[in-house]
Amino acid sequence: MRTFFARRLLLMIPVVLLVGIITFLLIRLIPGDPAIQMLGLDATPAEIEALRGQMGLDRPIYVQFLIWAGRVVRGDLGHSVFLNQPVATAIVEHIECTVSLALLALIYAVLVGVPIGVVAAVKQNQWQDKAVMSFALFGVSTPSFWLGLVAIFIFAVYLDWLPSQGYEMIQDGLGQWLRFITLPALSLGVQTAALIARMTRSSMLEVLRQDYIRTARAKGLLERVVISKHALKNGLIPVLTVIGMTMGQLLGGAVITETVFSLPGIGQLVITAINNRDYPMVQGVIMFIAVIYVSSNLLVDVLYGWLDPRIKYA
Amino acid sequence: MSPSDTDRKATQDRRFYSVHYYLRAISRNKLSGIGLVITVFVVLVAVSAPWISPYDPLQQNIDHRLAPPGRTYWLGADGFGRDLLSRIIWGARLSMKVGFMVVVLTTLAGSLIGLVAGYYPKIDNWVIMRIMDAFMAFPAIILALGIMAILEPDWLNAVIALSIVYTPRTARIVRGSVLQLKETEFVEAARALGASTPRLLFKHILMNSWAPLIIQMTFIFAYAIIAEASLSFVGAGTPPPAPSWGNILAEGREFMRVAYWITIFPGAAIAIAVLGLNLAGDGLRDILDPRLRGSR
Numbered sequence: 001m002r003t004f005f006a007r008r009l010l011l012m013i014p015v016v017l018l019v020g021i022i023t024f025l026l027i028r029l030i031p032g033d034p035a036i037q038m039l040g041l042d043a044t045p046a047e048i049e050a051l052r053g054q055m056g057l058d059r060p061i062y063v064q065f066l067i068w069a070g071r072v073v074r075g076d077l078g079h080s081v082f083l084n085q086p087v088a089t090a091i092v093e094h095i096e097c098t099v100s101l102a103l104l105a106l107i108y109a110v111l112v113g114v115p116i117g118v119v120a121a122v123k124q125n126q127w128q129d130k131a132v133m134s135f136a137l138f139g140v141s142t143p144s145f146w147l148g149l150v151a152i153f154i155f156a157v158y159l160d161w162l163p164s165q166g167y168e169m170i171q172d173g174l175g176q177w178l179r180f181i182t183l184p185a186l187s188l189g190v191q192t193a194a195l196i197a198r199m200t201r202s203s204m205l206e207v208l209r210q211d212y213i214r215t216a217r218a219k220g221l222l223e224r225v226v227i228s229k230h231a232l233k234n235g236l237i238p239v240l241t242v243i244g245m246t247m248g249q250l251l252g253g254a255v256i257t258e259t260v261f262s263l264p265g266i267g268q269l270v271i272t273a274i275n276n277r278d279y280p281m282v283q284g285v286i287m288f289i290a291v292i293y294v295s296s297n298l299l300v301d302v303l304y305g306w307l308d309p310r311i312k313y314a
Numbered sequence: 315m316s317p318s319d320t321d322r323k324a325t326q327d328r329r330f331y332s333v334h335y336y337l338r339a340i341s342r343n344k345l346s347g348i349g350l351v352i353t354v355f356v357v358l359v360a361v362s363a364p365w366i367s368p369y370d371p372l373q374q375n376i377d378h379r380l381a382p383p384g385r386t387y388w389l390g391a392d393g394f395g396r397d398l399l400s401r402i403i404w405g406a407r408l409s410m411k412v413g414f415m416v417v418v419l420t421t422l423a424g425s426l427i428g429l430v431a432g433y434y435p436k437i438d439n440w441v442i443m444r445i446m447d448a449f450m451a452f453p454a455i456i457l458a459l460g461i462m463a464i465l466e467p468d469w470l471n472a473v474i475a476l477s478i479v480y481t482p483r484t485a486r487i488v489r490g491s492v493l494q495l496k497e498t499e500f501v502e503a504a505r506a507l508g509a510s511t512p513r514l515l516f517k518h519i520l521m522n523s524w525a526p527l528i529i530q531m532t533f534i535f536a537y538a539i540i541a542e543a544s545l546s547f548v549g550a551g552t553p554p555p556a557p558s559w560g561n562i563l564a565e566g567r568e569f570m571r572v573a574y575w576i577t578i579f580p581g582a583a584i585a586i587a588v589l590g591l592n593l594a595g596d597g598l599r600d601i602l603d604p605r606l607r608g609s610r
Contacts, residue, residue, distance in 0.1 A: 018448030
């Protein structure tokens with residue numbers, strides 16, 4: 001187990017390195033001089049020269065990369081020209097909102113997706129199954145940002161139950177936080193809930209056909225016990241894969257959902273940065289999200305092995 | 315094996331390769347039949363936009379600003395008094411155009427990369443798939459946003475960005491097929507007969523891995539539609555005034571309290587188009603690859 005974890009961690013290094021190279025090259029591919037692009041046409045030559053020096057644009061490209069990579073490893077993601085603050089600081093200030101949005105969406109998705117997936121499998125081909133599968137199909141076909149807009153329309157404009165925009169930090173009170181984050185998290189979570197429901201259903205159907213389930217039934221156990229104790233444990237393992245796969249979707253979706261609900265998260269940060277040509281910020285945020293994504297996949301892999309002892313760590 | 319068995323086997327094999335057979339199988343399956351009908355409908359709307367849209371999608375009419383759905387404007391008018399139905403129809407044209415181009419580009423690039431990676435494992439392990447892995451380490455929409463940050467917001471640039479984002483996914487699927495197929499007897503036989511490597515790759519291997527590829531194409535089409543709408547919604551895709559489902563929704567957000575139609579209808583259009591593709595894709599997968607039934 002420990003060696004498996006160590007090996008997975010080591011394998012992450014080349015991926016993160018390549019992610020870094022791609023992120024770095026993205027900004028270097030800007031047509032023309034990035035310094036002029038960032039400062040605009042009315043900048044004085046002295047200002048441009050100063051920024052070129054600050055960004056290290058006057059050196060060969062591999063030196064620039066090494067300097068940049070060296071800083072990133074030490075947690076220095078550069079300086080935002082537009083906000084006039086370190087990129088890392090800006091990310092730390094905005095990360096809470098994005099992570100709580102993505103995590104709460106995942107929690108909602110699991111709480112909804114797993115039970116309805118189990119019901120669909122147990123009641124295969126009956127109306128419950130058809131209802132769940134229709135929901136799942138609807139869920140994977142509807143863009144989450146539109147669901148967010150519709151949710152605002154119903155719950156904020158029409159019913160006036162929840163606020164349509166803004167955010168309160170979790171440390172300022174759980175109730176307030178939930179009031180602001182619930183609609184965004186629900187609309188972001190629907191797609192993941194749909195995927196989890198589909199996966200739970202198909203994996204439960206598989207498990208319910210196994211011999212040990214027949215044995216459990218033959219022993220005279222209640223169907224409820226067979227499902228919840230014997231089948232669910234193994235049926236849920238593939239669901240973890242879906243959770244790992246959708247972490248990227250959730251993080252990316254969170255960025256768009258934040259725009260819908262005007263939440264002060266990483267999404268707002270990166271979209272403002274794109275509009276202002278604040279390249280160090282764009283670079284920093286993208287790198288940061290990719291590293292979170294890669295790490296969360298590592299976590300899922302490790303959990304997977306921990307839950308299913310049949311998986312060899314070779 | 316008796317002669318009649320051989321005949322039946324041959325017939326089955328022929329059926330396996332006939333497009334007509336699959337089209338019939340899809341239309342027999344109720345859900346995928348519906349999906350196919352929806353997709354054809356959306357494509358027809360997109361193609362015939364210049365003839366069927368009741369108004370010019372850019373024609374402003376301030377007198378009819380935010381006019382509700384009714385006789386004159388079937389789906390209402392937007393904040394500039396432009397006909398929403400016409401904008402949605404032209405938006406369909408844009409979405410289909412983007413989706414189609416992304417599918418073509420990712421299939422071409424992904425097949426080529428996947429073929430090389432699968433056939434030359436040495437290059438593969440060290441270079442190609444590691445780079446593909448790195449591209450897939452970015453959440454799709456984040457990478458697309460990053461690429462759009464350096465390109466100007468524009469629909470063609472969105473095509474480029476989304477093609478870069480989805481190519482590694484296609485490459486991985488083609489590579490998987492190649493790894494399986496290159497050990498098969500018929501490829502071995504073709505090689506023994508002196509077929510050149512390109513001929514082996516394109517004629518024998520690629521032509522036999524089209525089943526997973528075509529399933530992937532329908533899903534990429536669906537992803538591309540949602541991704542283009544998302545990019546345009548946050549202002550990094552198709553810029554206004556050109557109608558895109560995403561930027562119509564972004565404009566409608568300001569008027570949600572007074573004009574629900576600008577928020578409801580374009581989103582419904584996205585959902586319908588994507589639903590059609592997903593249904594068709596699910597059906598195709600059930601027919602072409604029964605092992606995967608019910609997953610995803």
